[in-house]
Amino acid sequence: MVLLVLDGIGDLRTLDQPRTALEAARTPYMDALARRSALGRIVPAGTGITPGSGPGHLSLFGYDPRSPEADIGRGVLEALGSGVEVRPGDVTARGNFATVDGSGKLTDRRAGRIATAECKRLVRVLQGAIEARPIAGIEVQLTAGIGYRFVLLLRGEGLSPRIHDTDPQRLGVSPLEPQPREPEAAATVGKVKQVLAVLQEAVVDEPRANRLLLRGFSVLPNLPRLGEVHQMRCGAFAGYPLYRGVAGACGMEVVPCGKSFADTLAEAERHWDRFDYFFLHVKGTDAAGEDGNLDAKVAVIEEVDAQLPDLLALEPDVLAITGDHSTPAPMKAHSWHPVPLLLNSARCFIDECTLFNETAAIRGHLGTFPAQDLMALMLANAGRLKKFGA
């Protein structure tokens, strides 16, 4: 089984953009595949709900993205997205570099959107400070993100993530002290205060960013492991940390690969005998959509299409091509629109669709259904589900 995710593939038809990216792209191989496949559309998180990448992928993997256990905290998401290895029990938080005035009141929650290079320098300062003055029983790891963002990871025994944000989300007030959300988190909060004191002192005289804000304290979600639930070996092939992280949190084995689809595909081919379920991730479609660049999105689709024969040559029993959500170029953002889906297998029901795009998918055999049902559909097509009842 292969799940090929073209991130944010779904697009819009508007008065100014009369064709979606899939409609504008020249995709002879996808269209040929569509002629012997079933099309449909998936709804990632609910009608009208725009999902982030976490919920979008969790639903593709068969989880209910709205269930409490599927709630991946902002700290963990930022950590996974930054390539940080998060272990069970680690508490992570998303950090902002910020500025305060002489009286300690916030003047900029993003420190003038400092450059990433400056962020990296500041993170080195922080890491040096905490290594010079370690806090007993707690390991502290800092990782620079894009611009003013960083990740704080705490490792130790019995840590709790039930801690309120220190970011007050407005200016002219002092940052908040860490506070426990429940009494059991008091000990962890004590440690966090000690850590923060050391880190804070290290940047208090920095000219560009003299304050730290933390939010989204969280641990890895406790999700059932895909491979155990469905008795299969799952491999994730993604060029970007966030998608590796989400796949890893679902219990997939993450096989690092380069950022190009050619690279992703080559790795999948190399590991073809090791897994029953392959998650292949293509980031470019989403990035182009976020940029509002239809041409770039079309180019990524055409690049994938050109290499589709190599994927088909592996002869997967089941191939699903879809996205984790729509990222319409006119919106320059994720959206709630249903995502086109192509499903190919010997038992898929060949419908009358002759192209792979949003408009064809509306009329496909698969109809429009919740993305979290895709996993069952793929398993059924693979002959891996037993009959229900006699």
Place this chain on the structure above:
Amino acid sequence: MVLLVLDGIGDLRTLDQPRTALEAARTPYMDALARRSALGRIVPAGTGITPGSGPGHLSLFGYDPRSPEADIGRGVLEALGSGVEVRPGDVTARGNFATVDGSGKLTDRRAGRIATAECKRLVRVLQGAIEARPIAGIEVQLTAGIGYRFVLLLRGEGLSPRIHDTDPQRLGVSPLEPQPREPEAAATVGKVKQVLAVLQEAVVDEPRANRLLLRGFSVLPNLPRLGEVHQMRCGAFAGYPLYRGVAGACGMEVVPCGKSFADTLAEAERHWDRFDYFFLHVKGTDAAGEDGNLDAKVAVIEEVDAQLPDLLALEPDVLAITGDHSTPAPMKAHSWHPVPLLLNSARCFIDECTLFNETAAIRGHLGTFPAQDLMALMLANAGRLKKFGA
């Protein structure tokens, strides 16, 4: 209201079978009806879920097939399917004739798949033995099934079905002793052991099958009775025991009829004034699908179509034609694929479908929806549902 179930009607379009059975069949009457009806598709038990006949029919009758109370045990299902009258409180189990070696270890869980005639002879031996040595307070009834299968029915006061299988599901070990699943079942287990001792002794020297295995101890499901829930008189017209049994378990009055559609229809006509809701069952479509015989499936559909005018002459207020699941000929088995539905009534919304088949149904007014909602749709079309709220 008439629910005409063409069992397993849904089929596939594959590279080797480019048309489904409904597409291949010449169905002038169904197609004419489609032109003044609404089409759609029903999903019996969930996306990707392949239902057995029990869950498939329960969903057509408006029950949630995945709810615990809709779980029809294997023993009851086998009993109903064998034409055994199961009363409330009766405990049934599915039996296998098996073979053990000199040390009592299982050598064949199906006794070399003995012929049905041999099974019938052995069941007569068992029945004779238990009648010669009856167990106080418990009535025992044995019924031969196909091949190595039989049904054990126990009737008495306060019996519990909470008993583990005696079939260990593997060879080289001894069959298991009946064990209670909960302490309250201990008394029944005691009776079962007494019964088994008598039965076992009766076949211990049989050359072909010298051991009995039991599984799926169960009682009739405790389903709300359709007629009471919806204030209507329900009649079931089916030529095969299993479907009579499921309908009976839902509280329908079962009107036995022959196996041909002509017979089923004639019985329905004879009882036309006695019921508000008619369940008519056609088995042939499923049987042909299970055989992988598209031509036979087409022939059954054409046979039903030819007699459709007789059904329409009865002028039902509401007529739904559909199936309990798909049984695509290429798969020779039940499948998860949505099932086409035709709904005719004076208020059904005449959509643009001009044929009754899977491909037309994709585009129908009714869309694709859970099969368990069909009952409400039929009741609504019959004007039997009140407005919800003011």
